Amino acid sequence: MPPDSPQPFSDESVREGAAGSLDSVLAALDYLVLEAVEDASLRVRGAVPDWFESIYGGGIDVALAESPFLTCFVKEVARPLWKEAPTVPVRSGIWTEAVPDASGNELTELHLEAIAMHGANGAGLLVIQFMGRRFEEIQMLTQRANEKALEHRQLSREVQKKDVLLRCIVHDLNNPLGAVLLNLELLATSDDEQVKAAASLALEAARRQRSLIKSITEVFSSDLSRLSRNRGSAEVVGEFVRGGEYVVNMHLNQALRRSVSILLEDGLTGVVAGERKVIGELEPFVRAVENLVLNALRYAPRDSVVIVRLLALDEGMQVQVEDAGPGVEPELVGGLFDPFTQGTTNRGAMGLGLYFCRMTVEQWGGSIVYEQASGGGARFVFTLPWAGDASQHNYET
Amino acid sequence: MTKKLKKKLCLIGSFGVGKTILVSKYVKGIFSEKYLSTVGVMISQKTVEIGDCEVLLMVWDLAGEDDFQGLRLSFIKGASGVLFVADGTRAETLRLTQQHMERLGEFYSDIPTLLLLNKADLQDQWDIAEAHLDEVRGKVKVFRTSAKTGENVEEAFVRITEMMIAPDEPTTEAFL
Numbered sequence: 221m222p223p224d225s226p227q228p229f230s231d232e233s234v235r236e237g238a239a240g241s242l243d244s245v246l247a248a249l250d251y252l253v254l255e256a257v258e259d260a261s262l263r264v265r266g267a268v269p270d271w272f273e274s275i276y277g278g279g280i281d282v283a284l285a286e287s288p289f290l291t292c293f294v295k296e297v298a299r300p301l302w303k304e305a306p307t308v309p310v311r312s313g314i315w316t317e318a319v320p321d322a323s324g325n326e327l328t329e330l331h332l333e334a335i336a337m338h339g340a341n342g343a344g345l346l347v348i349q350f351m352g353r354r355f356e357e358i359q360m361l362t363q364r365a366n367e368k369a370l371e372h373r374q375l376s377r378e379v380q381k382k383d384v385l386l387r388c389i390v391h392d393l394n395n396p397l398g399a400v401l402l403n404l405e406l407l408a409t410s411d412d413e414q415v416k417a418a419a420s421l422a423l424e425a426a427r428r429q430r431s432l433i434k435s436i437t438e439v440f441s442s443d444l445s446r447l448s449r450n451r452g453s454a455e456v457v458g459e460f461v462r463g464g465e466y467v468v469n470m471h472l473n474q475a476l477r478r479s480v481s482i483l484l485e486d487g488l489t490g491v492v493a494g495e496r497k498v499i500g501e502l503e504p505f506v507r508a509v510e511n512l513v514l515n516a517l518r519y520a521p522r523d524s525v526v527i528v529r530l531l532a533l534d535e536g537m538q539v540q541v542e543d544a545g546p547g548v549e550p551e552l553v554g555g556l557f558d559p560f561t562q563g564t565t566n567r568g569a570m571g572l573g574l575y576f577c578r579m580t581v582e583q584w585g586g587s588i589v590y591e592q593a594s595g596g597g598a599r600f601v602f603t604l605p606w607a608g609d610a611s612q613h614n615y616e617t
Numbered sequence: 618m619t620k621k622l623k624k625k626l627c628l629i630g631s632f633g634v635g636k637t638i639l640v641s642k643y644v645k646g647i648f649s650e651k652y653l654s655t656v657g658v659m660i661s662q663k664t665v666e667i668g669d670c671e672v673l674l675m676v677w678d679l680a681g682e683d684d685f686q687g688l689r690l691s692f693i694k695g696a697s698g699v700l701f702v703a704d705g706t707r708a709e710t711l712r713l714t715q716q717h718m719e720r721l722g723e724f725y726s727d728i729p730t731l732l733l734l735n736k737a738d739l740q741d742q743w744d745i746a747e748a749h750l751d752e753v754r755g756k757v758k759v760f761r762t763s764a765k766t767g768e769n770v771e772e773a774f775v776r777i778t779e780m781m782i783a784p785d786e787p788t789t790e791a792f793l
């Protein structure tokens with residue numbers, strides 16, 4: 221826009237000179253500066269950088285005709301911006317297009333970025349930058365970050381798989397051992413000296429086997445070792461309430477993005493004495509509840525509520541996680557807590573998560589079940605025994 | 618008489634799901650095992666014939682962002698269609714796609730979309746629960762694709778092009 225009153229001649233020429241040298245600086249930096257003129261066309265301002273000359277010798281009209289990105293950016297972003305009062309510049313982001321090389325045959329990839337903005341006089345400006353080496357640097361960094369993230373994922377999945385496999389093995393080895401030990405103990409009290417001696421020997425061997433299995437898991441498993449070491453440890457009720465609050469707070473935002481809310485119904489605080497203890501450990505407990513909450517969030521419809529409920533029952537502390545989703549199909553309920561559910565790989569990560577919950581809860585002498593919630597949604601319920609109950613001191617299986 | 622149209626199609630999805638390779642397979646017939654992360658957006662073109670229409674498809678292959686907030690809406694302006702791409706061996710990429718779909722729906726609710734669940738050749742690593750897929754199918758038509766074997770690749774691109782030039786589609790503009 222020309223100024224309303226004429227500027228003194230000297231000022232104008234000084235400004236032109238300054239602008240001229242600025243133009244050459246911009247060109248040296250591989251920037252092409254275009255100005256929007258009255259008839260809606262674009263005019264090159266100042267020097268034309270080499271890259272532009274060699275690729276689009278015919279000028280900006282050729283570039284616009286050959287570059288879908290530029291055409292789109294000018295139409296959808298730059299022109300609407302220029303119509304507004306001067307505001308902050310808008311960057312296009314980097315784009316890559318294939319263009320014919322100088323011979324007009326071979327296609328080479330061109331990496332550019334454009335900026336739409338207003339000039340000092342309010343005119344619309346379009347600045348196009350040739351990315352050159354900077355593109356390669358950014359590409360390399362992006363690539364590295366992405367590859368690292370993929371590797372990390374791959375690795376943690378392998379670890380998880382190994383843990384599950386190990387748990388299965390340990391579980392299967394331990395299961396009959398409990399019965400073997402119980403019966404051998406019985407036999408070891410026999411009046412028949414021969415039976416008693418044999419039973420004692422067998423008992424010793426069976427006990428050694430049990431501790432061997434334990435030590436295998438401690439050496440090889442990242443999760444199970446900690447669990448088995450802490451088997452039977454207890455924690456006060458208040459800690460579990462904190463754990464529940466922690467999980468709910470952790471996932472509030474994620475839920476909100478999907479218009480789902482998470483509610484903690486605390487039926488423990490003020491109902492049972494704060495120092496009453498439950499068999500279990502906080503961290504695996506939190507992970508188990510988290511698994512259930514994530515599962516619930518995955519299936520919860522928009523504008524629904526996921527409820528985490530803590531209850532005090534005679535036999536122990538109960539945790540319920542409930543969603544208003546479609547629930548679990550009846551034919552899947554049976555194998556819900558098994559690893560690698562029913563031979564199909566389709567349940568994916570969900571199968572592992574619930575299996576983890578079951579193992580965690582069962583390690584502490586608790587149990588987990590699935591129920592259908594009153595509205596048809598899914599409700600996962602697990603109960604952990606109060607500490608100090610004599611009935612809990614059998615051999616673990 | 619053939620009608621000539623020019624249309625912009627965007628590919629959106631998490632990184633490494635196979636957007637660039639799908640485009641390469643469709644446009645040039647080339648699959649590559651090598652992963653080269655896209656920066657910003659990469660544009661290629663292909664002419665597709667649908668009935669008596671000759672459509673010059675401008676394919677905008679957007680770099681994958683792992684945060685759905687990072688979806689560059691400015692890249693999508695002017696698009697006549699969107700292909701969402703997720704990786705069947707990574708359930709979290711499908712979850713991200715669901716967020717992308719919701720976000721896109723807030724701004725461009727009338728653009729035709731399809732979802733490509735890619736890497737269908739990797740069945741032993743499949744990570745998508747049927748229930749999860751059912752939930753998605755309620756919102757968008759899903760193609761199981763493999764850029765490696767070519768399964769459903771051409772079909773998906775042709776299908777979205779058909780949807781983009783459907784007669785009731787108002788943004789149709791002529792070229793040449």
Ligand SMILES: Nc1nc2c(ncn2[C@@H]2O[C@H](COP(=O)(O)OP(=O)(O)OP(=O)(O)O)[C@@H](O)[C@H]2O)c(=O)[nH]1
Binds near residue numbers: 631636
């Ligand atoms: N087995 C198999 N591999 C595939 C398939 N599609 C893509 N890939 C591989 O997945 C990797 C990533 O593919 P790209 O197309 O570069 O991924 P992208 O979605 O463009 O990723 P960004 O550019 O980072 O957003 C490459 O190593 C491909 O070889 C497929 O259908 N099957």
Ligand SMILES: [Mg+2]
Binds near residue numbers: 678679
């Ligand atoms: Mg790519």
